[in-house]
Amino acid sequence: TSGSFYSVSDFYGMFETEHLSVAAPITVGYVVKGYVIIHHDMAHIMSSVNQLLNINYLMLIVLFLLSLIILIFFTEMVYVPLRKITKATEEYAGGNLHYQLQIESEDEIGYLAASISYMAGEFARSEDNQKRIVANVSHDFRSPLTSIKGYLEAMQDGTIPPEMYDKYINIVINETDRLIKLTNNLLTLNNLNTQGMILEKSVFDINSVIRQTVSTFEGSCREKKLAIELTRTGETLPVCADMGRIQQVLYNLLDNAIKFSHRSSFIKIETTEKHNKLFISIKDSGIGIPKDSINLVWDRFYKTDISRGKDKKGTGLGLSITREIIRAHGENINVISTEGVGTEFIFSLPLAEDDAEEEEEI
Helix, strand or coil: CCCCEEEEECCCCCCCCCEEEEEEEEEECCEEEEEEEEEEEHHHHHHHHHHHHHHHHHHHHHHHHHHHHHHHHHHHHHHHHHHHHHHHHHHHHCCCCCCCCCCCCCCHHHHHHHHHHHHHHHHHHHHHHHHHHHHHHHHHHHHHHHHHHHHHHHHHCCCCCHHHHHHHHHHHHHHHHHHHHHHHHHHHHHHHHHHCCCCCCEEEEHHHHHHHHHHCCHHHHHHHCCEEEEECCCCCCEEEECHHHHHHHHHHHHHHHHHHECCCCEEEEEEEEECCEEEEEEEECECCCCHHHHHHCCCCCCCCCCCCCCCCCCCCCHHHHHHHHHHHCCCCEEEEEECCCEEEEEEEEEECCHHHHHHHHC
């Protein structure tokens, strides 16, 4: 339109090969005075075009390969693990809590899989514990109920003569007391889990509480010929805690120590002050706890195979309640045991502050 033009030819026989010729007019005052013509060999132009096309093709191939590698990487590192996680969650939702999620990478997906596996393991452990608790509760309720029913039926049909009623009524009362104790312990643990423990703290002399608790076991100790050795730090030792709950702790631990001690052996109770804390140790020289059972003694209804023969009347809840009481005080309780040698329970309590002690005395 402006007078410019181009052509691909030998330009009227001027060249032996085809050339791209581009002409532009030279104008002066709208009058064409001549033309500027530029020629370029088409072979050179096509060679440059082919080079550019080859570069583009190569870049496309590289991009395709990179996309393929990224897709494979995404599939192996993200999609496949996510499918495994989805499958695992479906299994867990269906109740198969023992399904194994096989992902061992050390990235975010691996951490997610490990967390899900841990969660499933905890759920499985909780489910197993629930089944064991139900079985143990059923057994612990069935045994005394069977005894009560048997004795009452025997009294009803005349198998037990009237002159022996007192003896068997006492047995029925004892079995009923067992059921009441078991029910109360279950309610206590349930309340601890749902509402937490409400403590009524006060300042009191722990040595006095220990002496009172020991005195309640005089008959049991006399029967088994057990000696209780008390090593105290000072005559009075004020602590700030819930006295009723701590008495319950001492009672449970002493009851265990007496129950599993050999005849004619000893039980040692020791109080030690350290870093504004009071440490109370109750150590027996009894049957001990197997190494693989040490961490399980706090579980509800747990009884070692060794203890089953000696703990026929126990509910398996005492140590669970004991630990919850100590934890409610913000303190710790530990157990050290050697099978065949004995067991030692150690727990801590906060010592009463001076001004709290003075206030209590007033």
